[in-house]
Amino acid sequence: MGIYEIVSQFGIQEILWQESIDKHDVVCDEYDGVVFYRVTKKIGVLEKGAIITEEGVVLDFPRIARILHLENGLHKIYSHPFYVEEKVDGYNLRIVRIQGRVLAFSRGAYVCPFSTDRVTDFIDVKSVFDENPGLIICGEFAGPDNPYNIEHPPYVKEDVRFFAFDLMRVNKHGSIPIEERYRLFDLYRMPTVRRFGRFSISDMPVLKNIVKELDEAGCEGIVIKPTHPAEKLVKYVTLGSCLRDLRVTAPLMAESMSEFFTHRIIRAAMFINENIHSLNSGICSQLGEALLQPVFESVKKVAKGEVIEEKFLLRFKEEKNIQRMIDHLYRCKVKFEVLSKNKVNDYWHVKFVRKCYASYEILQKHLDGSAHVD
């Protein structure tokens, strides 16, 4: 089937398609011989992040709405039972088979060469896709050794792991209903995020306890998923997650969106109000340290002429995917260097260092005494 026919099934006329290509709202891309189109800006019903291939459309993975008050949020949203899963701190991927090739697509509809290289470590792709053509496995790659996220679940001690949490089908809006989804996860022994089970509003004390235990364990939070198709899914995060977010992003405060920080301070205050009820000086100190210590360290580093860096190690199965990952990081405008590359048992261990020049330059300007009007 031609590309026009594919997109015409989504009500997109050829003229709109052509215009979208001209405006780069859809961009032709290629990975290892597989050609596809990335939607970079909404076209008709296709949202940013959708992937168009000759075999059909992989729709975007929708953003999940956030609630800042668990009890009131669940009361507002659900009158039917819902499922609760752990929210895992990693990066979101859609795993699909196109032209016989299993690819891992990022939210922005890029193929992530690292995740694509590693996905077969976690999923028996042959049986899954042979028996379920057109399936889309949505999940999180999470762990300390990944290219995008500094934070990770406390129980992933090294490397990355894959945690499936959703299933979609090519050309179809929405997820596969949750019971069917769980059946398929179990049938193929796919690793998934922790599933806490089915609850209803009256289970609030149990839910609060789950959140409390996740917070104590250093986990990010929960995602609540409806059983009724008219109800929406929402996420809710722990206090610890807010504090860790602040700490890992604060070294780059000068180049980051300021809202990143204030939103998490407000979330923290909301969490304390609902779950801890009073503010103790320990939490204030933690928050202050999470914000100030990393900025101070960055200032000291820049004062010594050192660029702020983030190091990460990636393990690859196939050597050729290392270069693909390097090319991908270049395209994503990440400034980095490869520090080393070694074969350790079955994996290529590649050490990268990301160079945060923007923060360096801003702080260097402050340090050299430049004046600015604010």
Next chain:
Amino acid sequence: MGIYEIVSQFGIQEILWQESIDKHDVVCDEYDGVVFYRVTKKIGVLEKGAIITEEGVVLDFPRIARILHLENGLHKIYSHPFYVEEKVDGYNLRIVRIQGRVLAFSRGAYVCPFSTDRVTDFIDVKSVFDENPGLIICGEFAGPDNPYNIEHPPYVKEDVRFFAFDLMRVNKHGSIPIEERYRLFDLYRMPTVRRFGRFSISDMPVLKNIVKELDEAGCEGIVIKPTHPAEKLVKYVTLGSCLRDLRVTAPLMAESMSEFFTHRIIRAAMFINENIHSLNSGICSQLGEALLQPVFESVKKVAKGEVIEEKFLLRFKEEKNIQRMIDHLYRCKVKFEVLSKNKVNDYWHVKFVRKCYASYEILQKHLDGSAHVD
């Protein structure tokens, strides 16, 4: 002289003037029978904040550039001696006499009825303006009882005081040279900001000590003013000032510009790096408390259905100026109520409460469990 003639002296053609009025880049205003034009958006050489009257133009008070590293900043900027003054935390006014009336103009070129009412408490306006027609006295009203600023110098224990720090002339760009300025301040016994004296780059240890003492005393910082006309003036603030800024603004974090917070955290880190050299846990706790405690208090307040409020007391000499101030606050879109009005000795004491509905509404939405995509 007509208004066109006045502005034509600044190279503004009648057609540009008319266009600017049509676009509301200049707005006709009136205070107690005195008519003037407020420049709301740059027209030719007239910056936002300039005031055009039939007696001439009161130019805007220029923004002062900030340095985040005192030593390097001064080295970069000054090769000639400079004067150092205390930076007083208040609000900026230009005091002028128009049509025989002494008015206090805000930075936005509004007449502040409160400051206008009170200015004669601090300046012998008759002798100053009789002997110096066309003089513009620039200074800060500062103190705990003012309509705009929660922070104030520690040594102003109640009410407000006026601190002159600059002199300009109607129709003239730039300030009156600093020695002449100081001569006039002294001649008319005008209250001014603290003047630390004349220094040069080699006096760095003394300057650092001034900053240290100001920080310990709870003062905001310093303004450094050139003696050479080609050199610019800059400001530099203390660590304590950053922390206090965070604390007094954090209750309204939900409605504030997020940059307000991150800029001050970066300034704090820069100050610590230059002046304290190491980060101790006390500073981190202070910063954490300054940010989190007020947000938490706001959340608790809103959870009880209470609007976040800021109370302030103003003392007026003339009763009619109370209504003018009320009208001014309405125009500035401040939501407030008058709580009480009493004559105490020679002054009318008026208590106001500002109602911070925007923060209330945002936090209320979070608290009632609304979901949002971020």
